[in-house]
Amino acid sequence: SMAPNGCPVSPQAAAFDPFGRPYQLDPAEALRWSREQEPVFYSPRLGYWVVSRYDDIKAIFRDNLTFSPSIALEKITPASDEALAVLKRYDYGMNRTLVNEDEPAHMARRRELLEAFTPEALEAHAPMVRRLVREKLDAIIDRGRADLVAEMFWEVPLTVALHFLGVPEEDMEQLRRFSVAHTLNTWGRPSPEQQVEVAEGVGKFWQYSGEVLRKMQARSEGHGWMYDMIEKNRHKPDVVTDNYLHSMMMAIIVAAHETTALATANAFRQLLSRPVVWADLCDNPALIPAAAEECLRHSGSVVAWRRIATREVSLDGVIIPEGGKILMVTASGNHDPAHFENPDELDIYRDNAVDHLTFGYGSHQCMGKNLGRMEMRIFLEEFTRRLPHLELEEQEFTFLPNTSFRGPEALWVRWDPAQNPERRDP
Ligand code: HEM
Numbered sequence: 001s002m003a004p005n006g007c008p009v010s011p012q013a014a015a016f017d018p019f020g021r022p023y024q025l026d027p028a029e030a031l032r033w034s035r036e037q038e039p040v041f042y043s044p045r046l047g048y049w050v051v052s053r054y055d056d057i058k059a060i061f062r063d064n065l066t067f068s069p070s071i072a073l074e075k076i077t078p079a080s081d082e083a084l085a086v087l088k089r090y091d092y093g094m095n096r097t098l099v100n101e102d103e104p105a106h107m108a109r110r111r112e113l114l115e116a117f118t119p120e121a122l123e124a125h126a127p128m129v130r131r132l133v134r135e136k137l138d139a140i141i142d143r144g145r146a147d148l149v150a151e152m153f154w155e156v157p158l159t160v161a162l163h164f165l166g167v168p169e170e171d172m173e174q175l176r177r178f179s180v181a182h183t184l185n186t187w188g189r190p191s192p193e194q195q196v197e198v199a200e201g202v203g204k205f206w207q208y209s210g211e212v213l214r215k216m217q218a219r220s221e222g223h224g225w226m227y228d229m230i231e232k233n234r235h236k237p238d239v240v241t242d243n244y245l246h247s248m249m250m251a252i253i254v255a256a257h258e259t260t261a262l263a264t265a266n267a268f269r270q271l272l273s274r275p276v277v278w279a280d281l282c283d284n285p286a287l288i289p290a291a292a293e294e295c296l297r298h299s300g301s302v303v304a305w306r307r308i309a310t311r312e313v314s315l316d317g318v319i320i321p322e323g324g325k326i327l328m329v330t331a332s333g334n335h336d337p338a339h340f341e342n343p344d345e346l347d348i349y350r351d352n353a354v355d356h357l358t359f360g361y362g363s364h365q366c367m368g369k370n371l372g373r374m375e376m377r378i379f380l381e382e383f384t385r386r387l388p389h390l391e392l393e394e395q396e397f398t399f400l401p402n403t404s405f406r407g408p409e410a411l412w413v414r415w416d417p418a419q420n421p422e423r424r425d426p
Pocket of ligand 1: 365
């Protein structure tokens with residue numbers, strides 16, 4: 001078969017399937033052939049140009065005029081007519097937020113909304129994160145066995161996210177189900193039957209977001225990033241628009257918790273599967289921030305991100321036509337030996353781990369990265385101190401099939417409660 005630029009599609013490019021098992025298990029490994037032989041290729045299954053090398057991905061992130069982020073939250077699998085009818089029934093109108101907004105609107109808006117992310121503002125959340133992690137640990141510490149995803153890795157980041165946003169903490173289970181529907185809707189390949197179910201979830205999420213927003217708008221004051229936005233919307237409605245508020249309300253609940261929950265699960269999986277590294281962290285907690293960063297590089301929770309070419313452009317010798325949709329596999333860039341020495345090794349002493357692409361790069365780079373890092377750090381601090389003898393159980397990991405959000409759906413660990421340091425030395 002042929003790519004839209006007239007070039008033939010190689011067998012490996014034709015076979016590339018980001019919804020299949022190899023990519024879900026290890027996206028960087030699934031693209032090794034591409035990094036080595038064909039770093040920019042057209043995927044007929046996806047209808048996207050796939051980019052796998054570090055430098056190319058960074059160049060795309062750097063130029064957000066040629067490579068517009070407008071499709072970042074587009075449904076990667078076009079909706080069926082039935083699914084569209086469901087969404088219409090809910091008056092679904094998700095549009096631009098920050099992550100998919102073009103210039104100059106994006107920067108004007110981002111600049112208005114930076115205050116919540118100053119180091120002091122973020123540090124103010126640390127005691128709450130620690131209290132939540134401690135409570136969750138108290139609940140399991142005598143048990144000897146737990147699935148950490150089910151017990152705390154999704155719920156703590158969701159609670160922190162809602163608190164950060166100022167959104168009332170109600171119906172956490174439902175919000176989690178909504179988030180899964182949103183992920184499948186945006187980055188997954190649901191079957192025709194699943195599509196209708198997913199559309200129901202997304203439609204309900206949209207309505208829920210609108211209701212919460214209206215309640216918050218009706219209050220005269222409140223604390224949190226959504227309140228900052230509501231305030232800016234009152235004073236600068238052309239910069240922080242009405243549709244932005246509603247779209248953001250829905251998108252940010254997912255962006256602020258799912259990413260961090262999955263990153264934490266990935267980090268614990270990687271670190272616990274290397275007992276020597278884990279023991280290092282227990283002996284020397286000062287290593288934790290660097291270890292968390294290296295886990296974000298080696299096994300990040302966002303593994304691919306999208307752009308669309310606003311003009312014909314040549315990338316690594318491949319002509320991408322105007323309107324060409326691009327999937328940057330950041331997880332692959334993070335394993336590019338041209339930028340990271342021994343890229344497949346988890347090395348917590350690596351000096352350039354922070355160059356990873358898991359938070360994106362350039363003008364749209366993740367605004368919440370330091371909040372996500374802080375949560376990962378506190379999880380690791382509490383566990384290495386209170387359960388240094390934690391072990392990963394033998395298990396088959398499963399993943400929600402999608403291009404971009406990645407982390408195990410369960411993470412089973414065990415330990416001997418009789419060996420808990422706080423029992424020996426209360
Ligand atoms: C943007 C990843 C946590 C808020 C992004 C982008 C990525 C990302 C890949 C797109 C970057 C680009 O286009 O260059 C992650 C990961 C996280 C995380 C891996 C956790 C480990 C958070 C949290 C928040 C947040 C906790 C909120 C409090 C945002 C916002 C943007 C963004 C607002 C849009 C920025 C813009 O377009 O200007 N994130 N994120 N993220 N993230 Fe995160």
